[in-house]
Amino acid sequence: MKADAMARSRVIPPLIGFGSLALSVLAFEVLIRLNVISKFIVPPPSEIAMSFERIIVEEHVLQRFVATGSEVLTAAAMLTVVGVSIGVLLFQVDILRRATETWVAAMAAAPIVLMYPLFLVIFGRSPWTIIMIGFVAALPPVILKTIEGLAGTRRVLINVGRSFSMSESQLFWKIMLPSALPTIFVGLRLGLIFALINIVGVEFLINFGGLGQLINELAERYDLAGTYAAICFVILVSIIVFALTERIERWLTPAN
Amino acid sequence: MAHAGQLTAARTPRPALADPVTMVRIAIIVGVLAFWEVLSRSGWLYRDVVPSLVAISKAVGELLIDKDYYWNLGWTGFEVAVALGIGGVGGLLAGLILGSNKLLGKSFEPYLYYLGPTPKIIFFPVMIMWFGIGPGSKIALGTISCFFPIALSTAAGMRQIKPVLISVGRTYRANAWQMMTKIYIPAMRHPIINGIRLGLGVAIIGTLLAETKLSNKGIGFLIINAYSTFDMPRMYALLIVLFVLSIGVNALVGRFGGLDKIKRS
Structure with missing residues (x-):
């Protein structure tokens, strides 16, 4: 029932959606900085934002x-x-x-x-x-x-x-x-x-x-x-x- | 006399061959072909832009006995099939999760919904970086193309299931797996098949466009190769065969999934 109420809320679902997006962007940033993902394949999100x-x-x-x-x-x-x-x-x-x-x-x-x-x-x-x-x-x-x-x-x-x-x-x-x-x-x-x-x-x-x-x-x-x-x-x-x-x-x- | 003939013809049922719809179709086809041939012989357009029908049919014939063509068709078919496999399973899973869980559906479906109708080919430079210039990047492009329609129509189909079917499953205390295989998937096979049909269409487009941009095998490569050597009859032949194949496969998936019977049920 609790999940149902949350689904009906106007704030929580967009928050979860946007939050996960932000988290995955952050995860990419960290992984690239740690050289787990090569920055010559995926540039760090911060750099992408800068190049706008x-x-x-x-x-x-x-x-x-x-x-x-x-x-x-x-x-x-x-x-x-x-x-x-x-x-x-x-x-x-x-x-x-x-x-x-x-x-x-x-x-x-x-x-x-x-x-x-x-x-x-x-x-x-x-x-x-x-x-x-x-x-x-x-x-x-x-x-x-x-x-x-x-x-x-x-x-x-x-x-x-x-x-x-x-x-x-x-x-x-x-x-x-x-x-x-x-x-x-x-x-x-x-x-x-x-x-x-x-x-x-x-x-x-x-x-x-x-x-x-x-x-x-x-x-x-x-x-x-x-x-x-x-x-x-x-x-x-x-x-x-x-x-x-x-x-x-x-x-x-x-x-x- | 001709007048009387028309009147009786309108009243009595005609034999199948003289069916007016078929007659109009034949008339349109003959008209278009005749116009084409006149255009090609007139010299109004640059030479070879509109090759004569004889040249095109000859090119189609040559194409269909060409071993090289089947080798390239095999590569494209393989790429599309793998793309549809990965994108289809991924889309199906995503659709099932988003369709069955209201909270997750409301949180993430808008992203799929708005990302669905964006041009996918622009991801190709990125896919080349990730998967190389070989078939990998074409498969990846086909995969992201077909993921969206399949996920969206699965999620929508899941919500359209009649509640009574779900209640029946619950009454028999079906567990999650049984609910999935015995209730959900059979009840939503039409939206799923429709999603696969849409997905197949965009997977073909994505894969072939990628092949025309950068590759050394596949039908897309043959098309762009015919363009750069200005072999117009061959290009027409390739496009004609490709259109026939993709319309045929599309119709086959629709018929196999029983989509043509939906309106009656």
């Missing part, structure tokens, strides 16, 4: 963040326009949907990001390679969630529209699309996160662009503490994006 300043001032991490961010936003804009449009098209033309929905689902399972050498040949070593990979890799969830949202419009809402003798296009714009928006947003959020993951990954792989390239560069310079700090920075950024979009999604979802 360096990567912000010397490596222009903020400009790189803007570069990556604008790539992600371009991909997201393309996803919203193209992905949602394809979803609407497939929903409206039933035969097309029945023919291709399983294909779209299969593409969601395919390792699309592995096509990056192909995109390199087509678009060159330019931001467009990176943007297009993010866009294509994130397309399937956006399409699938758009179809799911439109198909899930409650019968009664459509009947209300029909009783007002709405035209098909009014029915779509005034009833089906608004009611599908929360689900479509789930798809867009998934798409945005997929795009972010793939964009940073491809930046790292082709050594071009923003944050991903920074990690590659620091690693090639054998700047270990800097590499670890840059990785921490990227993780921080993706966690913030994830948490932020989660907030928006919760705010959009109607309370039941």
Whole structure:
């Protein structure tokens, strides 16, 4: 019973989580100082923390963040326009949907990001390679969630529209699309996160662009503490994006 | 006459071959292939960016009889399998612990939840430092990729078990091990299989991406090698075979785990 009460408390679980994190960081620091772990493989956490300043001032991490961010936003804009449009098209033309929905689902399972050498040949070593990979890799969830949202419009809402003798296009714009928006947003959020993951990954792989390239560069310079700090920075950024979009999604979802 | 034919065709059930969905599918495939071939012969794009279908099919054929390809496929398969083994068992254990203990779950699950959707490939330089430039670092990257989805869906699955099943186990005074093997795991096989399916997908991506970055064997290496020698038909062939394999394996895991029957039950 006591453990149950502790689990329900608002303070104790975060404290345990954060405490263990801090303890393991401390343990690493001690083990590295004692030479149990070589500091040429894992730099001491204190050194990593120190190099944060360096990567912000010397490596222009903020400009790189803007570069990556604008790539992600371009991909997201393309996803919203193209992905949602394809979803609407497939929903409206039933035969097309029945023919291709399983294909779209299969593409969601395919390792699309592995096509990056192909995109390199087509678009060159330019931001467009990176943007297009993010866009294509994130397309399937956006399409699938758009179809799911439109198909899930409650019968009664459509009947209300029909009783007002709405035209098909009014029915779509005034009833089906608004009611599908929360689900479509789930798809867009998934798409945005997929795009972010793939964009940073491809930046790292082709050594071009923003944050991903920074990690590659620091690693090639054998700047270990800097590499670890840059990785921490990227993780921080993706966690913030994830948490932020989660907030928006919760705010959009109607309370039941 | 054509008009009348359309009307009757709409009313009477058609034979399987003329199923409209199949017809549309065939039409789309034929259309895309025709467009591709026109594009490749038109010369609008740089030569070889869109190789002709003949060249691609020839490359697929050559690939499938190439001994070297199977040797590399074996390495990649081995790396993915080991990664899925380590990451899967680790994820399963972590999920079981976090799912069964409320306090630990609330303390540590947020970390997994927020670390899950971060790009894993950026850990590759660190993995090279820890495990060397051989298959070890690729396995490590596949392992951290697949750990998160498996742990998260196991923990979520554990909390969705109907309380009545747990009560039945308790009534029979099952001990912890029996509860685990007789109640928990059978009751949550669907979320577990789903987690494994997701994990397999990201393990394949993680391993292959790492191979394209730095390696001397594996499918990822073959892809990046085809890129650097500008052998476009071979690159298309490798990608096509890889996509077919990974979609196939994914579908197989889903079917084997009975995921296709979930909606009916």
